[in-house]
Amino acid sequence: MERLQKVIAHAGIASRRKAEELILNGRVKVNGKTIKELGTKVSTTDKIEVDEVPVVQEEKKYFLLYKPRGVISAVSDDKGRKVVTDFFPNIEERIYPVGRLDYDTSGLLILTNDGEFSNLLTHPRYGVKKVYIAKVKGIPAKEALKKLERGIHLEDGKTAPAKVNLTSLDKRKGTAIIEVTLHEGRNRQVRRMLEAIGHPVMKLKREQYGSLNLHGLNAGESRELTLHEVKHLRTLAQTGKIGHI
Incomplete structure (x- = not known):
């Protein structure tokens, strides 16, 4: 409704x-x-x-896009930059992104014309789980990562507990790969969290959103969500289980 x-x-x-x-x-x-x-x-x-x-009502559409870097999470841009809906030239329905990914962040993004579904996934109360992979400058100490897990103070308040794993490091180049799992959706949150512990992000990708992942897709590619996937996301959000870390 x-x-x-x-x-x-x-x-x-x-x-x-x-x-x-x-x-x-x-x-x-x-x-x-x-x-x-x-x-x-x-x-x-x-x-x-x-x-x-x-009045002809649009059929509800649900898509998963592997957003490349250098693309705006919007339906238009006053500066003429590429936007996520440019990847759907043959879709007649007026779809729009659920939430957003930064211009220089790649990864999983959902697009739909279902407002109720979009609100359900983006409302802070439901806390959709999101998994990010970040390449950072420097090699974080265990205690620094534990600070992120407990919650860290940013300018807009303390973050909720997160799951943080150091997946690999390169001592020669002085970089590390970190997996961050959270269920908040603040503006540039992962970047700000890692910068707060002294390890700015060099590259960032969202690999998972709720129960969805990017398997089988390359940057710029998309697919339509199945009815089962839509129903599963909706059910998890409504029961509050989707945000558990």
């Missing part, structure tokens, strides 16, 4: 605010009944009309 004005906006009839005006002015019908309440929710089976013209 989604709010009526949101469905109208998604169908390209009008902006969200204009859709609200259409409803308040009695120009919208649901199943033949005029609706004037903004809180009204509808399903994909409801018949919606604006000024007696049927």
